Amino acid sequence: MNECKQLAIPQFGEPSVLAMQTVEIPQPSANQVLVKVAYAGVNPIDAKTRAGLGWAAQQNQDKLPWVPGYDISGEVVARGTEVTSVSPGDLVSGFVGFPLQGGGYSEFILVDAGALSRVEPDNVSLIEAAALPLAGQTAWQALDKAKVSDGDQVLILAGAGGVGHIAIQLAVARGASVLASCSADNVDFVSKLGAIALDYRLAPLAEQTGKVDVLIDLMGGDTGIAALDCVREGGRVVTVPTITAEAVCERARELGLEAEGMLVTPSVEQNDAMMAMLEVGTLQLYIAAQYGLSDGAEAHRQIESGHTRGKVVLAVDI
The missing domain is CATH 3.40.50.720 (NAD(P)-binding Rossmann-like Domain)
Structure with missing residues (x-):
């Protein structure tokens, strides 16, 4: 099986425009890894972009369908020839594809190996690791x-x-x-x-x-x-x-x-520091809700309600 399901924005509009699509699983280049996504974070910028608002929407309006999502956690399943920092089977998380590429609402995603943090599942759950980065x-x-x-x-x-x-x-x-x-x-x-x-x-x-x-x-x-x-x-x-x-x-x-x-800039160093805080309990993440990938419209409605406590995530690998 070489297919990958994604939740995409085929046109700007209400949450209902979000639609599932299927693409081929991509192959990593020399410095990339292929991650099988377990969870993807849902952020207000995802909903704004879907609605056609903001810079990411402006830059991608001629490139639809576009797959949102900048936070991911999951398992490395393949790596490029020059990657030595992580191996297949390693659990990772990261702030990826920001601001124009996105791609987190997907069963598989290509990521530069240097953009990823290691996740020790005994100390930090994959759902927390996906909720944290952005x-x-x-x-x-x-x-x-x-x-x-x-x-x-x-x-x-x-x-x-x-x-x-x-x-x-x-x-x-x-x-x-x-x-x-x-x-x-x-x-x-x-x-x-x-x-x-x-x-x-x-x-x-x-x-x-x-x-x-x-x-x-x-x-x-x-x-x-x-x-x-x-x-x-x-x-x-x-x-x-x-x-x-x-x-x-x-x-x-x-x-x-x-x-x-300000516009946030991805930083693995900061992500690692906060992961360490999560491990020792000096930082806590509250997960308000999780939805399946195909229920992403409901996740966007939750975010747009303006009354979400903590974070919303998509459970991709279920």
């Missing part, structure tokens, strides 16, 4: 860009989400005092991660807290702009949603704040 590295790099360090007071918007719940834990590990916005249903969840939970429905965030040193904006738009009132003069702002980054940064600078948008 969200974890986004959180890590946002904190780096904001220069979060010991003693900083940090406000994280959407603290219960995929990136947010990791960002809280990483910021706490750096010695920061963390506040995080969330819904009433997630107050206990966010509090257990080490943050002061702020129910955004109770009152404007600026009325619930004093001035903070850093804002990590995972919401963007009007919500991100309103949260700027929580930041002290000269404070730092990093806004992650790219579609509204310019507007948020412009308003932040008008208020005398340092502000930057």
Whole structure:
């Protein structure tokens, strides 16, 4: 059998446009490995691209059908002639094909060997290993860009989400005092991660807290702009949603704040560091739901609800 099932975007639109397709299993080139995918992470960027929004959609609009997915975990089943870092049978995970190639919603995927982390299944499950890369590295790099360090007071918007719940834990590990916005249903969840939970429905965030040193904006738009009132003069702002980054940064600078948008860059070193944290229990991942590959539309609806606690994954190898 030489066939590979994939969940693809044949045209931009609602989650229902996602469709299964079959292609030949590809063969690795010299520096690549072929991974039999066990799990694929589902991220907001997947849904935005499917809807035709953002840079990945613009660049791939003439290349449809396109297979989304940037997080994978699974087993190496073949390797190129120059690969020595991993062998068939090894379990791996990675942040792959970003931002234009994608490909994670697939039974098999070709990956550059250097883009992969080893997974020790006794310490980190494959489902965690697939949920971690994009969200974890986004959180890590946002904190780096904001220069979060010991003693900083940090406000994280959407603290219960995929990136947010990791960002809280990483910021706490750096010695920061963390506040995080969330819904009433997630107050206990966010509090257990080490943050002061702020129910955004109770009152404007600026009325619930004093001035903070850093804002990590995972919401963007009007919500991100309103949260700027929580930041002290000269404070730092990093806004992650790219579609509204310019507007948020412009308003932040008008208020005398340092502000930057960001686009995550894949880093095996950061992924390995967070995998080590998972192994010893200093980082925890919450998996909200898992769906089969053919149920990817439901996974996208879950992500687009705006009320997902933690991460959503596709169970590919079931």
